[in-house]
Amino acid sequence: MSPDSDPSPDLAARMASGRLRPERRISTPLRDLARLAQARLELPAPDDPADGGAAVTGVDLRAQDIEPGDLFAALPGTRSHGARFAADAVAAGAVAVLTDEAGLALARESGIPQTVPILVHDAPRSVLGVISAAIYGNPSQRMSVVGITGTSGKTTTSYLVEAALAAAGRRCALVGTIETRVEGRRVPSALTTPEAPQLHALFALVLEAGVDTVVMEVSSHALALGRVDGVHFDIGAFTNLSQDHLDFHRDLDDYFEAKARLFDPESPVHADRAVVCVDDRWGEAMAARAGSGDGVVVTVATRGADADWAAGAPEASASGTQTFTLVGPDGASHTVSTRLPGAYNVANASLALACAAELGVAVDDAARGIADVDVPGRVQRIERGQEFLAVVDYAHKPAALEAVIATLRGQSAGRLAVVVGAGGDRDTGKRPQMGEVAARSADLLVVTDDNPRSENPAEIRREVMAGALAVPVTERGEVREIADRAHAIADAVRWARSGDVVLVAGKGHEIGQEIHGVKHPFDDRDVTSAAIDHVLGERS
Template identity: 60%
Template structure:
C-alpha cells in the first residue's frame, strides 16, 4: 500500500479532479480505498457509487467524519451538499474505474502475481481448487480466492471467509497486495458474472482467463442467457495473456470462435486438450488420459466423480500448462483432492452413499444426478430446495430435472431469504409434478427434517443426495442467517438412524 495524491488517482482513472474549495493545497494523500462508509479509515478514498436503492453520496458525511481523504463519485453524487468543498474524483461511471484506482493505491499487486481467473456457471470452485493443488505441486506458492474460502498463502496457509464469489474491487486489490507481500506467486481465482459486469476485476491483470460452461443462472441479474454470456465473455476481452475455453457446450464453442488463440478443452470432441479412456471405479474415482496439444498423454486420477469433473480437470491442466506447470506434475496432486461441498462424500458408517453438493441450478442438478446414476446400483434419494430473492424461473425446472432423475425427491427450503418459503416450494413442485418421474415426491419445508426423512428411507446401495447449499454454514430466513451445515445435518441424521435402514 502506498499514499497517492487524489489528483494523481484522478488522472489514472480518467476522472475529473475537484480540489478542496478552501485550500487546494490541503488535499491529503490517499492510502486506502473502500465503498463502505462505515469501514472508512483515515486516509481512505471513499467510493460513493450510485445504487438501485440509494446513492453512496448519501453516506458521505459518515465517511468524511471517519477521516476519508477524498471521494470518488459521479456528477449526481458530486452535486450533493455534503460533498461541497470536498476533494472529489468525478467520473460518469465511477464503478468502472474503481478497480483501476484501487490497484494504483495498493501498488498494482497483480503485476507481481500470475492470476488465473476461472468463469462459468458451474465448476469454478472445483477448477480453482485443482489449480491451487497443481500450482503447489509445481513448486509455486499459490493463493486461492473463491466461493468456499480464500487462502492467502497455499493450501496450508491462512484461510479467510468468503462473502462474494469475487470481492468488490477495493477489497480484491487489497487482498492481492496482502498475498504478494506474503510471498504468493500465483492466484487461482473464481470470477463471477457479477464481478465482470460490475467492474470488480477492473485493474486486475490476468495471466490466464478460463471458461468452464454456461447454463441458466442469475437471470434475476442478467436480462437473458445472452446477456449472462456476454458478461462472462468480458474475461476474454484481452485483459488476460492466455485463454482456455471448454467447448463441450454451445456457449464455449461460441466463445472460442471469437477468441483468437484460445486453447480449447473437450471431454467428448476435437480440441487442443482431450480426455481419453475414461474409467470409473465403484467408489466414483475416475481415471483418464489427458491428451495435450503435443499428443503425449498424461494419466490422471480424480476422486471427484462425474464427467463434468473430467472437464474441470482438463481446464485446470491447460491453465497450469499456460503458466509453466507441467501437466504430469500437476496431475499427481489431483489424485487426492476433495473440494468442500462439491460431490462431497459423507461417511458415518452407513451402508449407502451420502453426498453433499452445491448444485443449485438446473444443469448442475442434472449433471450431478446423471453422474451418480452411473455410479449407484440402488435408488437416488434427493433433498433439494431453491433460494429466495433469486432467479424464480429456474424453480420449476429444478423440480423437473430432479424428479426425472430420482426415486425420491424431497422438496425443501434452501435459503428463502425474504420470500415465503411455501411459494418457492410450490413452484418447484409444479415442475416436478409436470415431469414423469421415477418415484415418490415429498414436500418437507424444514431442511433438517427433510434430510432425516431421506436418510430414514435409504437402503444399502442407495445414494442420499443433499443438494443446493454445499459448503454453506448458514440458512438465511427473513434476513437472519441461522447456523446450518448440510454435511453436519446429514451425519447427524445417519447417526440418529443407526447408520441407515437395512
C-alpha cells in the same frame, strides 16, 4: 509452499482480524487519480495544489471500514446512495470522496467539511477498479493471476489449479465462493469475487506475503459490475455455460456477454491467454471470441471435439476415483487420476491441467498435485458407517443437478433420493426446471427450503413442486414436500436402505440458511450426519 502450510504470524493476525490491507502504503496524489479515471476534481480552492495532492493510501466502499488516508467510494445503490455516508467516512479518516454528480450534492449535504476534495465521475463504479489498482500499486501486474469463469465448475477447477501449481512449488492464493485462502489461512467469502477495493488490497497483501500466483473465481456479476476492473489476468479459463442468474442477466446471450469480458480482445479486462473447454456450444463460441484478436487460445475437450487438450473416457473405481488419459498439444499422453467423480470433473481436471501447463508446470507434476484434491460441498460423501451412500452437493441449477444425479446413478444400482429446493431472490425460471430434473431422475424427491431470503418459502416450494408434478406419474418417482430442511433430510435418510443413494443438493459448503434477512446456522453436512446417526441408532 503447500495450500495447508501455516501463514506468517503477522499475516495470520491481520487475516484473523479481517484487516485485509497491505502493510506498505503508497501515497497517490488525487490529481493523478483524477487523470487516470478522467474524473473531475472538485477542490475547495481550485488553484490550491496541496488539495489536489492529498495523500490517498487506501480505498473503500463502506464508511465503517474506512481507515485514515482512504478515498471513500460513494456509489449509487439500489436502496441508498453511498454519498449519504460521506460524513461518517470523513470522520473515520477519509481524505477524499469518489462519487457521481448526484453524490456530490449528497456528500455536501451529509455535512462533510468543505475542505474535503471530491472526485466526480458520471459512472464512478466503472473507474473504481483502475483507481483501486493504482492506489495499491497495481499488484496483479507483479503476480500471475488465473481467472476462472463459467456456470458450473468454477470452484472445483480453482481448487484443482491451486493444487496443481502448489505441487510445482508455486506460492498460491485462492479467492472464491467457499473461501479466500492465503498461505493456508482460510477466510470465509461473502461473494464469489470481492468488490474492487477489497480485491486489489488483497492482491497487495498476498504479494507482500510472497505469493506469486492468485487463482480466483470470476463471476458474471463481477465482470458486469466491474469488480475485477484493473486486474491483469495472465490466464482466463472458461468451464461451461447453462441457465443461471437470469434474475440479473436478461437472457443467456446477455449472460454469455458478461462472461466474455474475460476473453474478448476488446475488453479492458481480457486475459492474456484463454483456456476454454469446448464441450458445449457456448465454449466453442467463447473460444472463437477469444481468438478474434492476437491473444493465445488453448482449447480443452472431453467429448471428442477437436481441441489442443483431449481427455479420453474415464475409468472409475468403486470408491469413485476416476482415471483417464489426457493428450496434450504435443501429442504426449498423460495419465490423470482424480477423487472427484463424474464426467464434469474430468472436464474440470483437464481444464486445470491445461491452465497449469500454460504457466509452465510439467503436466505430470500437476497431475500428481490434483490426484487427492477434495472440494468442500462438491459431491462430498458423508460417511457414518451406514450401508447407503449419502452425498452433499452444491448443485443449485438444473444442469448441475442433472449432472450430479447422473454421476450418482452410475455409482450405485440402488434407489436414489434427492432433497432439493431453490433459492429466493434469484432466477425464478429455474425453479420448475429443478423440480422436473429431480422428479424424472429420483425414486424419491423431497422438495424443501433452500435459502428463501426475502421471499415466501411456500411460494418457492410451490414453483419447484409444479415442475416436479408436471412430469407424468409413470415417468417420475415419489414426490414429497417438507418445508423444514432438517426434517426433509431426515425423511430421505430414513427412507434409504442398503445400496441406496441420498443426495442433499443446493447448499453444499454453506454453513447458514438465510430466511428474511437472518442467517441461521445450518450445514447440510452436519445435519445429514446427525440424521444418519439417528437412523443407525434406531436400527441397531
